[in-house]
Amino acid sequence: MLIEMSFKELIAEKRFQGLTENSLRSYENLFRHFGNWLQENDIEHTQDLTSQTVKAYLLHCKEHGNKPKTFNSKLKLIRSWVRWMLDEEIIDKDICKNIKLVREDDSPKIVREEDIQLALRHLRRMKRREDSLYSIRNHAIMITLIGTGLRVTELVSLDWNDIDFNDWLITIQKSKSRRSGSVPLSEALAKELRVYKSFVENRFKDMPESVFVNNEGERLTKNGVQLFIKRLKKELGIQGTFSPHAMRNVFIKRLLMNKANLREIQLLARHSKIEVTRQYIGYFQHELKEVLDEHDPLKGLL
Incomplete structure (x- = not known):
């Protein structure tokens, strides 16, 4: 069977199974890259695939700068394809049988407090000066990421119907686990979103369904949010970690700094296991010293 045909049939099968568009895109991107590499190496038929073929491709990816997370993602997709075949x-024969995932650094990426303050000051200034869709929207995006801990795919999937200003609740239709869920809406964030919503209502003849949109009123993409944060980082000369997902870690860190307990943080961050939440304590220990000083168990004993 032609490898290209097997790729197409697997995509059709995954679409029939109800995989999300993001997951389908991951398969398509892999097959585009892997398929080109196979063609360059004159490998066209599935019967010509071996463990050495997969290892050679993954080595090629590693040599071209793929980080462990990207490497592992590609291997997982290839394993899925091989199981299907x-x-x-x-x-x-299972041509991935003895190919192992590489170790990833799964520690939370820490954003410096001064970088957050710098970014927010800049976005507030732009919002006052320009009074444009981009300036008001981008400020709302940053505030929403930090104020809710939403993942980027959840953020861009938000519709105005998902935000209940009366019951102070944001409904998430597409979570990481592909289940619907919800997060509380704080008063501070509600105020920012109301300002942004009012601007959008006046900006467009027909109110867009999506919360975060481009100049044409179309839903902003995950890539669009990532590019905005990347440009902001470059413009402000931020050297450390600064990405949309890292804002989720800012959300968790600030909950810890403001004395929320582990169970509360687990629920707000929507971690399936409290062990995931617990690991953040180690990474934010220096941030918690003031909390310890205020609630020092040695007070009154020495």
């Missing part, structure tokens, strides 16, 4: 009896 085994089930369909297109191949008769």
